[in-house]
Amino acid sequence: MKQLALDIGLATGPTLSRFFAGPNEAALQHVRLAAGVGSNPATRSPVPTYLWGESGSGKSHLLHAVRQALRDEGGHVGWLDPSMAEPPEFDEAWSAVLMDDVHLYSTAQQAMAFNWFVNAISPASGSQRWVLAAGELPPADLPLRDDLRSRLGWGHVFQLQLLGEPERRAVLRQEADARGVFLSDDVMDYMLNRFSRDLGSLMQLLDQLDAYALRAQRAITIPLLKAMLESE
Template sequence: MEQLVLDLGLAPVPTLANFVPDGNEPVWEHLRLWLQGPLHEPLLLYLWGPTGSGKTHLLCAVAQALWGRGEAVGWLGADVLHPGSFDERWSAVLLDDVQHYTAEQQAAAFNWFVHAQSPASGRLRAVLACGDRPPADLPLRDDLRSRLGWGHVYRLQPLDEPARRAVLRRAADERGIVLSDEVMDFMLHRFARDLASLMALLDRLDSYALRTQRAITIPLVRAMLAAD
């Protein structure tokens, strides 16, 4: 199976509004209600599930919502090799893909967690984290692993094929792309089928079609692969 490299720079900004909650309604509703309320209600939440189930999307959606309210947040992804210290201005700490954290990242995550949930002064901050397995199974230091399981823990389910088709169709329509059933079948059966990869593929196809001034067809997809 051929897979395209994910280009997150082209992906639409993740929000709660463009998250498809099919099968994951409880956590989507939980976050929606929390973001509507006062931030002094400290949220402690851990999300887990396979690649493409929407974990990072939801964390990014929370970050976008808080930034939109003028709030500062601390973000620690596995690609942040040398995280700084906790910032008192933060309203929330967001820990992404914790199963990949190095020893340095784990130390920073633990420090952020303690400052957020047990501050020496001031209010508590929210901590939202995600990984690919339950907290108890994470390959992390004991003190961090145990704390990630203190709050609400939700398992996210990937979208089924009809839901993925609906999301692709909506995304194509929003971009003004004519995406035939034939091309959609080709995308779903020949490439990585998680939603993040499919959306990245759609963005790559859109960009390539614009550069080449061609409609999106199966020959165009093959031509793009050949060019890559």
């Protein structure tokens, strides 16, 4: 009988502490301060922030990390991304509003995003809420309604840069360590030379490889990686 390995991997969700900043240190420090994690919600920045850059530059990581950090403090956060066909109405209980991949929003999502933005900056009650948004294009080039596009570019705007190969290697090593697994230099060379170098794709590959190695109860090697690919 085949023995099933228990999923005992370490938690690996995006966090601010595990964001490998590289050339994006200024954006990371701004997000830390603006989020005001550990401080009174009333002291958080009321000025919106927009992050833009190519896929894999870390935008979604930062948004998910901020959402988790605020949730860990017991906060409620508004979240909107293109997968949400029917986003909820603005909630006065929210301490912040996070909007990911805004360049892909439908007409209905744009209308709701604008509504959230207005309510966050000019709330009916309580203090202003911080708005953190992200997309692949600078604000002026976003294919969105004019009033939403202008508001996304009104506050702090940061362009995130893709990491170079040495930095991608460092991220792979860091994420493997967080999962409690060892990646040899040969395995990293294989991953970087044979697959998409987009950081998001590499993280997805690492997740799949970690889970496959756990089920097979084997160390991560190039033969194991090849076996995983052949089995899918």
